[in-house]
Amino acid sequence: MNASTLTLSGGPVPASPTPPAAAATHPSVARAANPAPVAATAPDVKQKEQAAALARAQRRRTLARWLAPLLGFLGLLLVWQLVSHTGDKQLPGPVVVWASAVELFADPFYVKGPNDQGIGWNILSSLQRVGLGFGLAALVGIPLGFMIGRFNFLNQMLDPIISLLRPVSPLAWLPIGLMVFKAANPAAIWTIFICSIWPMVINTAVGVRQVPQDYLNVARVLNLSEWTVMRKILFPAVLPYMLTGVRLAVGTAWLVIVAAEMLTGGQGIGFWLWDEWNNLNVAHILIAIFVIGAVGLALEWLLISIARRFDYS
Amino acid sequence: MSNPSRFLRIEDVGMSFPTKKGDFVALRNVHLDVARGEFIALIGHSGCGKSTLLNLVAGLTTPTSGVLLLEDRELRGPGPDRAVVFQNHSLLPWMTCLENVLLAVERVFGATEKKAQLKERALAALNLVGLSHAKDKRPGEISGGMKQRVGIARALAMEPKMLLMDEPFGALDALTRAKLQDELMRIVAATGSTVMMVTHDVDEAVLLSDRIVMLTNGPAATIGEVHKVPLPPVREAFRPRLEMAHNADYLASREAVLEFLYHKQAHVEKEAA
Numbered sequence: 001m002n003a004s005t006l007t008l009s010g011g012p013v014p015a016s017p018t019p020p021a022a023a024a025t026h027p028s029v030a031r032a033a034n035p036a037p038v039a040a041t042a043p044d045v046k047q048k049e050q051a052a053a054l055a056r057a058q059r060r061r062t063l064a065r066w067l068a069p070l071l072g073f074l075g076l077l078l079v080w081q082l083v084s085h086t087g088d089k090q091l092p093g094p095v096v097v098w099a100s101a102v103e104l105f106a107d108p109f110y111v112k113g114p115n116d117q118g119i120g121w122n123i124l125s126s127l128q129r130v131g132l133g134f135g136l137a138a139l140v141g142i143p144l145g146f147m148i149g150r151f152n153f154l155n156q157m158l159d160p161i162i163s164l165l166r167p168v169s170p171l172a173w174l175p176i177g178l179m180v181f182k183a184a185n186p187a188a189i190w191t192i193f194i195c196s197i198w199p200m201v202i203n204t205a206v207g208v209r210q211v212p213q214d215y216l217n218v219a220r221v222l223n224l225s226e227w228t229v230m231r232k233i234l235f236p237a238v239l240p241y242m243l244t245g246v247r248l249a250v251g252t253a254w255l256v257i258v259a260a261e262m263l264t265g266g267q268g269i270g271f272w273l274w275d276e277w278n279n280l281n282v283a284h285i286l287i288a289i290f291v292i293g294a295v296g297l298a299l300e301w302l303l304i305s306i307a308r309r310f311d312y313s
Numbered sequence: 314m315s316n317p318s319r320f321l322r323i324e325d326v327g328m329s330f331p332t333k334k335g336d337f338v339a340l341r342n343v344h345l346d347v348a349r350g351e352f353i354a355l356i357g358h359s360g361c362g363k364s365t366l367l368n369l370v371a372g373l374t375t376p377t378s379g380v381l382l383l384e385d386r387e388l389r390g391p392g393p394d395r396a397v398v399f400q401n402h403s404l405l406p407w408m409t410c411l412e413n414v415l416l417a418v419e420r421v422f423g424a425t426e427k428k429a430q431l432k433e434r435a436l437a438a439l440n441l442v443g444l445s446h447a448k449d450k451r452p453g454e455i456s457g458g459m460k461q462r463v464g465i466a467r468a469l470a471m472e473p474k475m476l477l478m479d480e481p482f483g484a485l486d487a488l489t490r491a492k493l494q495d496e497l498m499r500i501v502a503a504t505g506s507t508v509m510m511v512t513h514d515v516d517e518a519v520l521l522s523d524r525i526v527m528l529t530n531g532p533a534a535t536i537g538e539v540h541k542v543p544l545p546p547v548r549e550a551f552r553p554r555l556e557m558a559h560n561a562d563y564l565a566s567r568e569a570v571l572e573f574l575y576h577k578q579a580h581v582e583k584e585a586a
Contacts, residue, residue, distance in 0.1 A: 214403035220373060220391045222420045222471075232416060236407040 092283045100283040101290075115275070117267060119287075123295060126261065126268040129185070130253045133192025137249060140193075141200035142242060146234070148201065149208025162201065170195030170256045174263060184264035191260045196249035203248070207241025208234060236310075243307040250303060254296045269295075320507060321347040321370065321475065326379035328365055338533040339365045343379070345526060345536060352501060352508045352547055354518035356570060357528030357537075358578060363511045364479055366528070370509060371397050371477050383474060393421045396468035398478040402460040404452040410463045411448040414438050414470050421471045438470035439463070441500060458489035462496070469504065478510040482517065491554065494520060498547045505548050515574070519566045520552055527573045538573055542566045 077094050084093035092100075108120030148155045173194045177187030215237060219229045261270025269292060276284035323345040329336040339362040347353055355363040368374045369381060372391035381388040383395070391397075396417070404413045414435040422431055439448050442462040452460050461481060468476055482490040494517060501508060501521075512518050518525045523546050529537040543562045544552060557563040 214399060214401060215405060217373060217397070217399065218403050218405070221371060221393070221395070221397045222417055223390075223392050224416075224420060228420075232408075233405065236405070 090282060092286065097283045097286050101287050104284070104287060114267070119269075119272065119291065122267060122269045122272040123291065126257050126270065127295070129188050129261075129268065130192055130250070130257050133189040134196045134249060134253045136189075137193045137197040138200060138246065141197040141245075141249075142204050145201040145204025145242075145245070146208055146230075146238070149205040149238075150234075155205065162198065166198045166202075170252075171259055171263070174260060178264075184266050188257065188260045188264050188268075192253045192257055195256045196253040199248035199252065200242070200245040203241050203245030204238060207238035207245075210241065211237040239310045240307065243303065243310060247300065247303040247307065250299050251296065254292075254299060258292055318348040319346045320349040320351075320384065321345075321509075322382040323347075323366075323370070324380050324382070326366075326369060326376045326381060328362070328369060328374065329377050339531060340369075340376075340535065341533045342535050345539075347507065347509065349507055350505050350546075350548060351524065352522045353510070354522035354525045355509065355511045355528065356513065356515065356518050356525055356574070357534065358530055358574065359513070361528040361531045362534040363528050367397075367477055367479050367509060367511050370475070371395055373397075393417070393471050394474045396471045396473035396476055398461075398464045398468045398476065398481045400480040400483050402452070402457075402464040404460055404463055404467075406452050409449050409451055410439060410444060410455070410466075411435055413452070413463060414467045417467045418470045434470055435466075438466040441469060441503070442466045442496065456489075458485050458493060461485060461493060465493075465497070465500070469500065469506070474507065476506045476508045478508065480511050480513065483513070490514075490517070495554075497521065498551055501548050502551065515567060515570045518570060519563060520554060520557060521547055523547070525566070525570055527570065527578075530578050537578065540566060540569050540573075 080091075081093050084091045084096075104119055108118040110118040111121065144158075148158055170191050174187055174191050177190035178184070181187050181190065211234060215233050216229075219233050224232070257268065258270035258273065261268035262274040265271050265274075269288060273285055273288040273292075276282075276288065323343055326340065326343040327338070328340040329338040331337075343366060345353075355366060357363050365374070369376050370388070372388050372395065375389075388395075404410075405416070408416065411432075415431060418431050418434045418438075422434065426434075436445065436448065439445055442465055444459060444462055444466065447455055447459060447463075452463070455463075461484075465481070482493050485493065498521065500506070508522075510518075510521065519542060523542055525540040525542065526536055527538045527540065528534045543566065544550075544560070552563075
C-alpha cells in the first residue's frame with residue numbers, strides 16, 4: 001500500500017520515490033566462492049565454476065551500486081572545481097569549502113552572543129521550529145483528515161477551502177503570523193504549521209476513503225462501535241497513507257523553514273545562510289546548502305523507515 | 314413459539330437501485346422460508362441478484378419493498394446474529410489470525426465473558442477449521458484456502474443464528490475447494506448451523522445443501538425454482554463426494570439444476586452484453 005501519488009480533488013500531491021531496498025550481500029554466496037579443499041571431480045568443478053560466476057555477478061552488482069553514485073559525486077566536484085576557476089572566481093572551490101567546513105564543524109556549539117552561534121545550534125533551532133510547527137499540524141491535520149474522509153458532508157464543506165488555500169505559498173502566511181503573534185519565532189512556526197497541514201489532511205482523508213469496503217463490511221456485520229472501527233480498522237488501514245502525508249509534510253516544512261528564517265532572522269540555518277551572505281562568506285553558504293540537503297535527506301529516510309514498518313501489503 | 318420451519322422468512326422482497334437511467338430492479342417478489350438448521354444454496358447466473366439477496370439477509374442493504382423476518386423479528390441492519398463469510402475472506406491484514414477471530418468474539422461475548430474465555434472461544438473456532446497452528450500468523454503469510462478458513466472460523470466463533478456465505482470458495486483452486494467443502498460439511502454436522510450460501514458451482518450446491526434456490530436471470534430476478542435435494546441433510550450424514558459421483562439422487566439433483574441453468578435460463582450470455 002505504498003501510496004505515492006494521491007489526490008483529493010485538485011492537483012496531484014508529489015511524493016518522492018522510495019529508494020530501492022538495499023540488496024544485502026548474501027554471505028553464503030561469498031563463502032561458496034572460496035575454493036573447496038577436496039579433490040576436484042567433474043561435478044565439483046562445475047559447481048565451483050557456477051559459484052565463481054555467481055560471485056562475479058555479485059561483485060559486479062556491488063561495484064555498480066557504489067561506483068555509480070561515487071562517479072556522480074566526483075563529476076559534481078569536477079564541475080564545481082572548473083566553475084570556481086572561471087569568471088571572476090567568486091565561487092570557492094571544493095578544497096576551500098572543505099577546509100572551511102572542517103573549521104566550522106570543529107566547534108559547532110559555540111555561543112558568542114545572540115547572532116553568532118555555532119552551526120549546530122542553528123540546525124537544532126531550525127529543527128525545533130519544524131518539529132513544533134509540524135507537530136501542531138499533525139495534531140490538527142490528522143484528525144481533521146479522518147473526519148473529512150469519514151463524513152462526506154464535511155468533505156464537501158471543506159474541500160473548496162482546502163483547494164483554494166493549498167496552492168498558496170506558505171511564506172504568504174508569514175505576515176499574518178507576524179501580525180498575530182508579534183514575534184518572529186511563533187510566526188515561523190505558524191508558517192511551518194500552515195504548509196505542513198495540507199499534505200496530512202489530504203492524505204489522511206484519501207486514505208480513509210480508500211479503506212476497502214470489505215473491511216468496513218466486516219465492521220458493519222459485527223456492528224462494531226464507531227470507536228472500535230476507528231481503532232481497529234480505520235487507523236491501521238489509513239496509517240500508510242497518513243505516513244505518506246507526514247513524509248510530504250516534513251519535506252515541505254524543511255523547504256519552507258529555510259526561507260522563513262531568512263525573512264524572520266534570529267537563529268536557524270536559514271538565518272545563518274542569509275547572515276553569511278551578508279558577510280559575503282560564499283564558502284559558508286555552500287556548506288549551508290549541503291547541510292540543509294543532508295538534514296532533509298535524513299528526515300526523509302527516517303520517515304520512510306517508519307513507514308516501511310507499517311506496510312502490510 | 315415461532316414455527317420452526319419459518320426460522321427465516323423472506324416475504325415479497327424486492328430490491329431496486331437508483332441509476333442515472335431510472336431505477337434498476339435487481340430483485341422482485343422473492344418469497345422464501347428457511348427452517349432452522351437448513352442448508353440453503355442460492356444459485357443462478359452472474360448478475361441474477363443472488364449476492365443482493367444474501368446482502369439483504371445480512372442486513373448490509375435494506376429492501377425497497379417487502380420484509381425479512383428472523384425468528385419473527387424484522388431484520389433491520391446487520392448484526393452479529395448473522396455472520397457473513399465473504400468471498401475475498403476480508404481478514405484485516407494487520408491482525409494475526411487469532412486477533413481477527415477475537416475481534417468478532419469480543420464484539421459478541423466481550424460484555425459477559427472474561428479475556429481468557431474469549432481467547433478460548435477464538436482458539437476453539439480456529440481449531441474447528443484446523444488452523445490452531447497458524448493462529449499467530451498474519452493473513453499475508455498464509456494461503457488463500459487458509460484465509461478462507463479463518464474467515465469461516467471468525468463467523469462460527471460468533472455462534473450466529475445464521476451463517477451467510479457469499480461464494481466462499483469461489484476464488485480457490487478445485488482441490489482446496491473440495492477440501493473446504495468437506496470441512497464445511499463436518500462443521501455443519503458439529504454445529505447444526507443454519508446456512509445460506511451463494512454459489513455458482515452446481516456440484517457445490519448439490520453436495521452441500523438441503524434445498525437449492527434457483528434464481529432467474531436479472532434484471533428483475535426472482536426465484537425460478539426451488540429444488541429439494543433428496544439426500545439426508547449434511548448435518549445428519551456426511552456426503553462423500555466419491556460415492557455421490559454415482560448416487561442416483563445426487564445425479565438427478567445435479568441434472569435438475571443444470572436443466573434450469575442451461576436450458577430454462579440459457580439466454581443470459583446474450584442479455585448480459
